[in-house]
Amino acid sequence: MAAYGIDVDILIVGAGPAGLAAAVAAKEAGIDNLVILEREDHPGGILRQCIHNGFGLHRYNEELTGPEYAQRDIDRAEALGIDIRCGTTVLSVEADHTVTAVSTSRGLETYKAKAIILAMGCRERPRGALGIPGSRCAGIYTAGTAQKFVNLEGFMPGKKIVILGSGDIGLIMARRMTLQGAKVLACVELMPYSSGLKRNIVQCLDDYGIPLYLSHTVIDIEGGERLTGVTVAKVDEHRMPIPGSEIHFDCDTLLLSVGLIPENELSNQAGLEISPFTSGPVVNDVFESSVPGIFACGNVLHVHDLVDYVSQESTEAGKAAAEYIHRESFDGKNVQVMDGNGVRGTVPQKILLNEEKKVNLMFRPSGVFEKAQAVVMQGDTVLVKKRAQIFTPGEMVVIPLDTTKLSGEEPIRVSIEKV
Amino acid sequence: MEKQIVCINCPLGCRITVTMDGNEITKIEGNTCKRGENYARQEVLSPVRVITAVLPVEGSSVPVSVKTAAPVPKNKIFECMSEMSKANLKAPIHMGDVIVPNILGTGVNVVATKSVE
Numbered sequence: 001m002a003a004y005g006i007d008v009d010i011l012i013v014g015a016g017p018a019g020l021a022a023a024v025a026a027k028e029a030g031i032d033n034l035v036i037l038e039r040e041d042h043p044g045g046i047l048r049q050c051i052h053n054g055f056g057l058h059r060y061n062e063e064l065t066g067p068e069y070a071q072r073d074i075d076r077a078e079a080l081g082i083d084i085r086c087g088t089t090v091l092s093v094e095a096d097h098t099v100t101a102v103s104t105s106r107g108l109e110t111y112k113a114k115a116i117i118l119a120m121g122c123r124e125r126p127r128g129a130l131g132i133p134g135s136r137c138a139g140i141y142t143a144g145t146a147q148k149f150v151n152l153e154g155f156m157p158g159k160k161i162v163i164l165g166s167g168d169i170g171l172i173m174a175r176r177m178t179l180q181g182a183k184v185l186a187c188v189e190l191m192p193y194s195s196g197l198k199r200n201i202v203q204c205l206d207d208y209g210i211p212l213y214l215s216h217t218v219i220d221i222e223g224g225e226r227l228t229g230v231t232v233a234k235v236d237e238h239r240m241p242i243p244g245s246e247i248h249f250d251c252d253t254l255l256l257s258v259g260l261i262p263e264n265e266l267s268n269q270a271g272l273e274i275s276p277f278t279s280g281p282v283v284n285d286v287f288e289s290s291v292p293g294i295f296a297c298g299n300v301l302h303v304h305d306l307v308d309y310v311s312q313e314s315t316e317a318g319k320a321a322a323e324y325i326h327r328e329s330f331d332g333k334n335v336q337v338m339d340g341n342g343v344r345g346t347v348p349q350k351i352l353l354n355e356e357k358k359v360n361l362m363f364r365p366s367g368v369f370e371k372a373q374a375v376v377m378q379g380d381t382v383l384v385k386k387r388a389q390i391f392t393p394g395e396m397v398v399i400p401l402d403t404t405k406l407s408g409e410e411p412i413r414v415s416i417e418k419v
Numbered sequence: 420m421e422k423q424i425v426c427i428n429c430p431l432g433c434r435i436t437v438t439m440d441g442n443e444i445t446k447i448e449g450n451t452c453k454r455g456e457n458y459a460r461q462e463v464l465s466p467v468r469v470i471t472a473v474l475p476v477e478g479s480s481v482p483v484s485v486k487t488a489a490p491v492p493k494n495k496i497f498e499c500m501s502e503m504s505k506a507n508l509k510a511p512i513h514m515g516d517v518i519v520p521n522i523l524g525t526g527v528n529v530v531a532t533k534s535v536e
């Protein structure tokens with residue numbers, strides 16, 4: 001250990017649902033010297049601004065709003081006396097487990113942790129990543145920014161709205177803006193299918209008569225100081241605009257809901273191997289990254305559909321970090337997990353061959369597959385199959401794998417095939 | 420009369436056709452499973468939704484988020500929003516506090532989903 005800094009057993013970056021669940025699990029596994037560093041002034045993460053209901057159906061068998069779901073984890077953490085340091089921005093995480101953070105209350109601090117759990121969540125893909133031509137006027141926000149304005153700060157970003165992208169936050173905001181008095185003219189999706197949950201299409205668009213334009217995109221943005229309109233066009237199978245299909249909307253606001261990206265600046269800095277498919281750290285089945293003793297869970301690892309699964313995964317990560325401290329390493333042979341046909345970004349990317357266990361393989365289909373099955377193979381041997389009426393990129397697939405079925409260190413491959 | 424319903428139980432999103440004779444359902448078609456049938460019946464006979472909203476709080480720079488503690492009829496969503504907005508709220512408010520009792524005579528309370536100090 002270095003002679004300076006604050007010694008902790010486990011340091012967790014982020015007090016959203018992932019960080020809180022990991023902290024509670026680690027504490028319950030006997031780790032007392034544990035701290036969570038949180039950038040915002042309150043714990044709870046993005047759930048604080050998700051005031052709609054539908055959270056917790058799997059975990060609690062009831063429908064909670066985001067703030068209520070978060071409060072249960074916060075209450076649990078507080079009851080266990082977990083030290084959550086809010087208003088604290090982590091500046092760097094190093095591979096040697098040194099963490100530098102800054103806050104107005106305590107200034108610059110250096111921590112030295114035996115294990116680190118990364119739980120920074122994800123952020124929205126911004127306009128700059130899309131390459132939409134047109135004016136750089138005011139009135140263009142990501143859906144999550146608009147959500148923060150409306151739900152946490154209490155003001156509306158506009159009156160006449162077009163939404164680009166049909167991700168869940170965009171759909172949720174279509175309903176929110178409508179209920180709070182704005183007019184949502186259209187939701188425009190580049191792909192021939194929505195990446196949002198069916199429930200949100202029905203309850204956020206259909207319920208309010210908001211049209212969903214599939215295979216369409218925004219091709220022009222007009223306005224001087226403030227947005228005055230957008231032009232939408234149909235796209236062909238190569239996602240190129242079809243001349244003559246343009247539709248013009250007079251609007252003052254464009255919301256973007258075009259994807260979420262795990263927030264891994266700190267992970268990159270620490271030298272963690274990052275998957276090009278998930279944009280999150282490469283991990284083994286105990287959620288340990290390529291740097292021993294640094295773990296990752298929740299949306300920083302891969303973007304989830306449901307917070308219930310974030311909590312479940314993070315509980316496992318918290319337990320594993322505690323175990324790492326007790327045993328000091330997770331050495332041993334492992335099996336690589338590869339993406340096959342129709343599969344993108346399987347997590348974990350490695351399975352440790354240290355004991356018999358059940359491992360959840362999680363991935364997103366790369367397209368829409370009807371009447372198909374997900375298959376896990378090692379060489380020519382089928383380890384497990386899961387049939388479904390439909391697989392879509394909007395819904396993460398989870399396949400439990402019994403490791404007693406593995407033989408040797410040959411990689412396993414997850415794929416989707418027609419039945 | 421026929422009504423079209425998109426099922427929300429899974430990503431399949433079955434397009435279900437419900438045939439009605441007055442207020443009686445005579446046929447449900449297009450669903451893949453029993454859950455779809457139940458959902459279609461509910462959606463046609465008495466569709467309900469939980470409503471969530473944010474309301475301003477006097478003496479606080481942040482609004483309070485609220486929900487109907489149980490689902491209310493879908494056709495009362497905007498009426499409920501309008502009724503909620505009449506509430507004269509003052510801090511402090513605690514999560515679970517009743518903001519509007521028995522909204523529009525539905526028997527459902529509107530409750531706070533966060534605390535505002």
